[in-house]
Amino acid sequence: MPPIAPPPGADTNATAHSFLGVFRFSGRALELVWSTSRRLTVALGLLTIAAGLLPAGVAWVGALIVDAVVAASRAVSAGEPLVLTPVYGLIALEAGLVMAVAGAQRGISLCQSLLRAQLGQRVNVMILEKALTLQLAHFEDSEFYDKLTRARREASSRPLSLVNRTFGLVQNGISLVSYGVLLAQFSPWAVLVLVLAGLPSFLAETRFSGDAFSLFRWRSPDTRMQMYLETVIAREDHAKEVKLYGLGPLLLDRYRGIFGKLYSADRDLAIRRDGWGFVLGLVGTVTLYVAYGWIAMTTIVGRITLGQMTMYLMLFRQGQAAVSASLSAIGGMYEDNLYLSTLYEYLETPVPANRGIAETGPDPSDGIRFENVSFTYPGADTPALQGIDLHIRPGESLALVGQNGSGKTTLIKLLTRLYSPDTGRILLDGRDLQEWDEATLLQRIGVIFQDFARYQMRVGENVGAGDVAHFENRERWQEAADMGMATPFIETLPAGFDTQLGKWFREGRELSGGQWQKIALARAFMRSRADILVLDEPTAAMDAAAEATIFEHFRKLTHNRIAILISHRFSTVRMADQIIVIQDGRIIERGNHEQLIAADGHYAHLFSLQAQGYR
């Protein structure tokens, strides 16, 4: 039998197994619904109470009708005149009540649809707002990412579903109490029998729902892998490789494999759940018919009327239906709880508060300083950077050279405060980076990473993204595009700056790698107020002529700015005032091009290798 119990490490709260676990998040879900729309929540509450009480009323009036009919027919047999008014009156009353039940149920479903839309939007916005406050490290943490995707996937349905089920349970509870009150007049034992007959199924359902709850949690990485495989197989940005390498069947096999594994656990649980459900359900049926006999016998001996007999039978039957409706609500509530626990874990992820407030530094002519900076990625064994000392003054340019994985991009991530150093400090204008106000700091830095974003938006917006204050400013788009050498090809696009990019939307145009890079460069140039410009391999996909011109622009532009450049092309690197060579996270050489060539070390070796290639 596949393990239902979670493996070590899976967080199965003990309460999840207890009956109360079902209600763990009901209060919070209710709070969420309440704050989304008070009017709709109140309406839903009132309608639920009405829908809970009215069925007992219908049963009661039903009994009165039968008794009135019996009385009237006896009167007619006894030769008395026929009086139909009381019977018709009662029939009309029952019809009214039945209509009211239907009205309440419709009203509930209306409130639910309206709430579903509002609540879905609200939860999605909460999730996205939180995402904006997260740090890069969160997105790189697989477990956290899992929480985020799960929270997003079911945001529009789960919170309301939990509320609906909670209300449904309340409604059935009210009905059960009202049936109980009426049934108690027949015999308090009958009430006890009704409750006891439902109890085994109730306990079994709670138990199995608890198992399902654990199962969901335990399998979450598998489900995530399945989702990922779906993305790889069915999305345009992977389609090229999947086709050319013939990866499709292999990936699909994996997808099937995961399903097989999950399915066997599901099947086992479903068989046990339904098997026990059937057996315990039989207990209910047998009880019903024993009660039937008991009620019939009591009618025959004349202790209750025919009308009461119909009512008690109906109460018993409806009572059992209410018990089974409650059972399925509870089953679903476990799943909803799982979702909400993920949602709240995600929403409550601690985020370090904006650490600094400084908007200026004591010495603006000092530029950037790294003092003995070391950094290890969360979960990594070896440091990505160690003992980095570095000084770049305003107006200077710095080039970072090193093998793949040597730590160049990491250095930029620390400078842009996407991560914080483990030891040492980074100073800007003589002030620790941690003390700077985040918005001020970010305004001063323009950066393009190797894996820059390709927004499926218009060309102009792709450029404008570099400066949100001028996102829609066409003049600025134009200037930035000129500097990024993007203007000539943008002019050839069907709608110029208004051309839609990417393939997700209608009439979207795909660009070449170099064209995208020019757009990204233009985006960095949008940040005209930024006095630190960082280009992480900005021209790797560009042709040599474009690269040369861009650097001419770049040098002119960076006159009073700090320019940091990561590149594997020595033709550009050599132009920098200062070059540092990084190896395994440490600086092994530094100086300008001439000094490094004269030193005849690592740099000189790499330079001559590349120069040979051009001879």
Ligand SMILES: Nc1ncnc2c1ncn2[C@@H]1O[C@H](COP(=O)(O)OP(=O)(O)OP(=O)(O)O)[C@@H](O)[C@H]1O
């Ligand atoms: N998000 C991350 N989490 C954990 N380790 C990382 C992460 N990003 C990079 N690393 C590791 O840190 C080291 C330095 O990576 P970095 O991206 O800084 O290299 P790089 O010098 O920019 O390389 P390239 O020239 O290939 O761009 C590498 O060993 C890499 O595997």
